[in-house]
Amino acid sequence: MDSKKTRVRQTFPISKIENQRVSDVTFFNRRSSLYRMANELVDFCDVDIGIVLFSPSNHPFSFFHPTSEAVIERFLNPDSQLSEKTRLDAEQARNKVNQLNNRLDAMEKRIEQIEEIEHAQTLLQLSQTEENGERSKWKSIDQLNANEIPTFEAWLRTTVSKMNYRLEKLENEASSLKNARGTS
Known part of the structure; x- marks a missing residue:
């Protein structure tokens, strides 16, 4: 029996996308993916990284961690030590990123707690309406008075x-x- 290949497993030849709009959308999606992967490398492997991209319409985009100066200086002079200013700037950038990540984690936990509380409140309200025998909080149109219409x-x-x-x-x-x- 011949099984159908899913779209994921199929290989497509690499070719230039001629449609400008589709090309732009594809570029921005892949750029986001590259940035996300670069950020994961920074988080998991504690590396310095720099990415410079030009869009199909020749707009430059970049991602550097910790700073562009630190990455470029290290690329140009791999064996030398970073200057004091560059080292301090890089350290400040790392600290700022860590602080923002901590704040983001705290906010995500807080949002999760709020969602759990809202879910519990909804369940409580549902159980109370069922206990009271109320099927719905909606009034019938026939029950509306002249002011409510x-x-x-x-x-x-x-x-x-x-x-x-x-x-x-x-x-x-x-x-x-x-x-x-x-x-x-």
Whole structure:
């Protein structure tokens, strides 16, 4: 039985992407991946690294850790010691990155705690509504009084408007994806 190869396992010949828009999108996605991998190298292996890229439209992009001066000086003179100023700048950059990473970790933990609390509150509210026999907090339209009807109408208009906007946005994204795939 001949099994179908998945798209991941297929090999595609490397060739230049002619469509400028597709080329730009591909460049920015791969640039992000390169930066992420370089950052992981810095974190896991404690290395100094420098990357300089030029986009298809000739815009320069760079990633240096700890600083561009430290990486360039070390590249040009691998056997010599860094100057005192460059060494101090590199140390300050490393400390700043470590502080920011610690703050990010603390914020992520805090967000996780908040999400757990919100989830617990939702479960508690659900159990309380089931205990009270309430199926829903929504009123029937027949139960609305004269003062509540205009508010309900405004809410409906807003909801319909948001739904139409979202539908239009999804249709535009789908058509642009279809066009991008068709022309590449």
